[in-house]
Amino acid sequence: MSTPKEPPASAPESEILIQVNGELRPCRAGLSLDRVLEGLGYQPRLVVVEFNGTILPRQSWPTQAVVESDVLEVVTIVGGGS
Numbered sequence: 001m002s003t004p005k006e007p008p009a010s011a012p013e014s015e016i017l018i019q020v021n022g023e024l025r026p027c028r029a030g031l032s033l034d035r036v037l038e039g040l041g042y043q044p045r046l047v048v049v050e051f052n053g054t055i056l057p058r059q060s061w062p063t064q065a066v067v068e069s070d071v072l073e074v075v076t077i078v079g080g081g082s
Helices: 031-039 056-064
Strands: 015-020 023-028 047-051 071-076
Touching: 023 031, 023 056, 031 047, 031 056
Parallel strands: 015 071
Antiparallel strands: 015 023, 047 071
16 A cells, blocks of 8 residues: 655746846746736836837737846826816
8 A cells, every 4th residue: 555645846936136236136047027017016107118128018018028137117007287
């Protein structure tokens, strides 16, 4: 009679370091730009992103992979006026 085996221990999620607005920030590896922004607490519909020196159109964010050492400049759009 065999004894039940324990499930394999889950591997820790891989993290990468990216630069966001001049600061190194950890994030999960394998995410697209829109998911990284959400993970950092941004509301993607309210920001403009410069990705490695190029302003990316919002429609490309879901397919843009983010990898170690990428550089993001994130500008929040603020409404208002008089």
